[in-house]
Amino acid sequence: MLKNFREIAVETPVDKIIGQIRGLISSGQLNPGDRLPSERKLAEKLGVGRTHVRDAIAKLEFYGILKTLPQSGTIVEGIGITALEGLITDVLKLEESEFVDLVETRTLLETQAARMAAQRRTTEDIINMKNALDAYEAKVRNGLPAVEEDLLFHLTIAEAGRNTVLKSLMLIITPDIVKNFTKLDVCKDGRFYRSLEEHKVILEYIVNQKPELAANAMEEHLQDVTDYSKTLKENRD
Amino acid sequence: MLKNFREIAVETPVDKIIGQIRGLISSGQLNPGDRLPSERKLAEKLGVGRTHVRDAIAKLEFYGILKTLPQSGTIVEGIGITALEGLITDVLKLEESEFVDLVETRTLLETQAARMAAQRRTTEDIINMKNALDAYEAKVRNGLPAVEEDLLFHLTIAEAGRNTVLKSLMLIITPDIVKNFTKLDVCKDGRFYRSLEEHKVILEYIVNQKPELAANAMEEHLQDVTDYSKTLKENRD
DNA sequence: AATAAAAAATTGGTTGACCAAATGTTTTAT
DNA sequence: ATAAAACATTTGGTCAACCAATTTTTTATT
Numbered sequence: 080m081l082k083n084f085r086e087i088a089v090e091t092p093v094d095k096i097i098g099q100i101r102g103l104i105s106s107g108q109l110n111p112g113d114r115l116p117s118e119r120k121l122a123e124k125l126g127v128g129r130t131h132v133r134d135a136i137a138k139l140e141f142y143g144i145l146k147t148l149p150q151s152g153t154i155v156e157g158i159g160i161t162a163l164e165g166l167i168t169d170v171l172k173l174e175e176s177e178f179v180d181l182v183e184t185r186t187l188l189e190t191q192a193a194r195m196a197a198q199r200r201t202t203e204d205i206i207n208m209k210n211a212l213d214a215y216e217a218k219v220r221n222g223l224p225a226v227e228e229d230l231l232f233h234l235t236i237a238e239a240g241r242n243t244v245l246k247s248l249m250l251i252i253t254p255d256i257v258k259n260f261t262k263l264d265v266c267k268d269g270r271f272y273r274s275l276e277e278h279k280v281i282l283e284y285i286v287n288q289k290p291e292l293a294a295n296a297m298e299e300h301l302q303d304v305t306d307y308s309k310t311l312k313e314n315r316d
Numbered sequence: 317m318l319k320n321f322r323e324i325a326v327e328t329p330v331d332k333i334i335g336q337i338r339g340l341i342s343s344g345q346l347n348p349g350d351r352l353p354s355e356r357k358l359a360e361k362l363g364v365g366r367t368h369v370r371d372a373i374a375k376l377e378f379y380g381i382l383k384t385l386p387q388s389g390t391i392v393e394g395i396g397i398t399a400l401e402g403l404i405t406d407v408l409k410l411e412e413s414e415f416v417d418l419v420e421t422r423t424l425l426e427t428q429a430a431r432m433a434a435q436r437r438t439t440e441d442i443i444n445m446k447n448a449l450d451a452y453e454a455k456v457r458n459g460l461p462a463v464e465e466d467l468l469f470h471l472t473i474a475e476a477g478r479n480t481v482l483k484s485l486m487l488i489i490t491p492d493i494v495k496n497f498t499k500l501d502v503c504k505d506g507r508f509y510r511s512l513e514e515h516k517v518i519l520e521y522i523v524n525q526k527p528e529l530a531a532n533a534m535e536e537h538l539q540d541v542t543d544y545s546k547t548l549k550e551n552r553d
Numbered sequence: 554a555a556t557a558a559a560a561a562a563t564t565g566g567t568t569g570a571c572c573a574a575a576t577g578t579t580t581t582a583t
Numbered sequence: 584a585t586a587a588a589a590c591a592t593t594t595g596g597t598c599a600a601c602c603a604a605t606t607t608t609t610t611a612t613t
Contacts, residue, residue, distance in 0.1 A: 242420055
């Protein structure tokens with residue numbers, strides 16, 4: 080019964096403003112290079128405070144859609160094509176993403192990270208990964224939950240992969256993973272122990288510079304979670 | 317000679333505040349669940365306006381490090397481990413990433429997107445991809461630059477892949493790709509024409525639901541750019 | 554008429570004051 | 584002694600006024 084309820088959409092002023100700007104861009108009334116009306120004019124026209132307009136611009140600037148020039152104006156600089164419609168909307172709510180999508184993407188990133196780590200890891204990287212693994216083991220042996228230590232180990236692998244963009248993307252989705260892990264209680268008894276062993280295997284392959292073996296081990300390691308997320312989805316449908 | 321100059325770091329108040337909060341979290345003085353001092357107290361202590369404090373909190377909230385509860389306070393909710401240090405820093409300047417990292421990650425995401433698109437594309441997706449390809453072709457045939465149309469075609473593929481997270485990540489890195497493309501003038505004569513043919517092949521495989529062939533075609537398609545980015549790196553070193 | 558200098562208007566950046574919701578404290582009733 | 588209600592305080596959210604840099608317009612000069 081509960082699953083028939085949908086979360087009530089609370090459209091904040093900022094969301095509405097973003098929607099309007101998006102509309103102008105996607106309908107072609109605003110093209111790349113064009114200058115946005117001044118914050119004051121926008122605020123007056125939209126009937127809201129300038130703060131809200133500023134917040135909306137700041138968010139869109141973060142995504143590279145807009146660019147603000149101090150004391151001069153705000154211009155459209157993103158890919159400004161009609162079809163942008165619908166795309167911006169989604170990126171603004173990554174947190175609501177399906178768990179299964181999250182896990183799928185994570186697996187992709189992590190598998191590649193493990194592969195690259197095996198190719199590029201330095202001695203220092205090995206130390207970092209070892210330390211993270213030790214911290215994880217310590218918690219597990221005391222019977223404590225170790226979700227964070229788990230992810231931290233994975234992040235050090237990304238670090239060793241020596242690709243800042245890939246690492247950044249992992250950092251972006253990590254909080255969502257943690258949220259879902261704790262909420263859905265993915266971590267049942269025994270999972271941590273088996274996880275620990277799998278971690279050790281992965282690290283072994285990375286240290287010995289076996290890219291494909293490391294990648295495979297990582298993929299298998301994450302397979303459990305994948306399966307679980309799919310089960311969740313089926314039960315809900 | 318010019319390459320010996322380094323960009324001068326202009327640390328804005330917001331950056332400094334983020335740095336301090338990061339320091340508190342990584343040094344363990346602030347743990348997940350803890351409440352941050354009120355914005356007023358922080359502003360006074362740091363000797364800056366409350367607006368700057370709010371901006372800093374907003375940014376950290378975006379990354380999932382903090383969570384603001386209206387009229388109540390701001391709490392730490394991210395993975396709050398000591399080793400977080402150094403990681404947050406990087407994610408805050410994705411735009412400065414090495415072009416080669418960007419291309420490498422893009423290839424990873426796009427290859428997977430093509431694979432998934434071939435498995436999951438609907439009839440509507442096919443129409444969208446076809447439209448995007450037509451728009452690209454129209455520009456190319458008129459001898460016009462078509463960087464945006466190019467990327468838009470790729471985004472429709474991601475759309476067809478039916479993974480919102482992966483699509484979001486592509487959207488996040490897309491502006492940086494555009495920036496580097498135009499800056500580095502990757503698109504030389506003839507590239508667009510060959511690119512067009514490759515696009516057609518990829519679309520063909522997706523329409524006919526050949527995941528691995530689509531993935532391979534995409535990888536090859538992006539190989540040119542990869543090679544070019546590596547050349548750039550070597551020349552600079 | 555062309556150019557340069559100066560003044561006015563406009564811009565985003567910043568601040569402090571005010572608002573309503575949430576929280577903590579005291580008072581009051583049982 | 585306990586619980587509930589009333590009050591006061593603190594919180595983040597919002598707004599309007601002010602600031603300095605920029606852009607535009609006007610004016611003065613050649």
